[in-house]
Amino acid sequence: MAEEKRKRILSGIQPTGAPTLGNYIGAVRNWALLQNDYDCLYMVADLHALTVRQAPAELRRRTREMAALLLAAGIDPTHHVMFVQSHVPAHCELSWVLACNTQFGELSRMTQFKDKSAKHPDNVNGGLFTYPVLMAADILVYNADLVPVGQDQTQHLEIARDIATRFNGIYGDTFVLPEGYISASGAKIMSLAEPAKKMSKSDTNANGFVLMTDDKDTILRKFKRAVTDSDEVVRFDREAKPGVSNLMVIYSTFTGKTMADIEAEFAGKGYGDFKLAVAEATADALAPVKDEYARILADKSYVDGVLKEGAARAARLADRTVAKVYRKVGLLQLER
Ligand code: TYM
Secondary structure (H helix, E strand, C coil), X not given: CCCCCXXXXXXXXXXXXXXXXXXXXXXXXXXXXXXXXXXXXXEECHHHHCCCCCCHHHHHHHHHHHHHHHHHCCCCCCCCEEEEHHHCCHXXXXXXXXXXXXXXXXXXXXXXXXXXXHHCCCCCCHHHHHHHHHHHHHHHCCCCCEEECCHHHHHHHHHHHHHHHHHHHHXXXXXXXXXXXXXXXXXXXXXXXXXXXXXXXXXXXXXXXXXXXXXXXXXXXXXXXXXXCCCCCXXXXXXXXXXXXXXXXXXXXXXXXXXXXXXXXXXXXXXXXXXXXXXXXXXXXXXXXXXXHHHHHCCXXXXXXXXXXXXXXXXXXXXXXXXXXXXXXXXXXXXX
């Protein structure tokens, strides 16, 4: 019997700084886990990073670092495809056609656009506005079935589906409609310092985030300072106890324990013991990634070799979609 064709996954991460525990739990850790069941394409989204002004040398360095970190986190570039977005021109080519099929109104409603323009009022550029169109192109150019992301990307995924549906309606069946894959609890890891806010590497308060590359002492210190509440009871309640609940999600991710297990484990104990346990579980989980990262990054030619091979494999898939789309919308194609 022929083996059933495996579903395809595409996801991306921007190289805009060292990734946080939020990126790890919300995305990268799942990317590694999903490799057993899907054909995966994982990408460093360097073009998306340009929507905020970047120091060129730093962006270049961080792009390679992010690739090394993905490899360290367990992305397997022999059975799957790992590449840098700008190395596959088809993303931009498709993005233009999709932009011509996307409405100003729908892009104006994107909350990330509104948030980012408020944060960088001196640089509300066209790229920031059309960011979701490029993201739709990233996904649709591979006809991805599934897109693993954190909660903050769900609106972008919705618009990718809307664009695909519209295009298919006008030009005939072209794109697969992608589904989001959002892990139940870790979809939104909150800041340790302000648990009402998403954990983010661009936070000005460094106590709010743990980086995937932080050492054990730093991790212990940041969790020790994590904001909780005053009732000293470890209980899961996102509304009433956001700080404690966020720590429980992190602990649950790394230990596999349920919320009920965790409540029982820390019944009658203070937050000090609990925070220490969360910090140790996190440090233990990140330690091998951190060590691998240092080892892999030292071998620049290995990382670049993976990216070169990845770009070639990705381009073979993506170019086919662009050719099909160009034909469908009526762009003249000459015989080769
Ligand atoms: P980026 O680089 O902001 O984040 C990468 C992934 O990490 C998730 N994430 C979180 N998850 C849980 N808790 C948090 N605190 C947290 N912070 C970040 C994000 O949801 C994301 O999944 N636009 C994307 C990159 C991208 C992309 C794509 C993703 C470009 N093209 C195509 C999927 C498909 C972004 O800026 O992610």
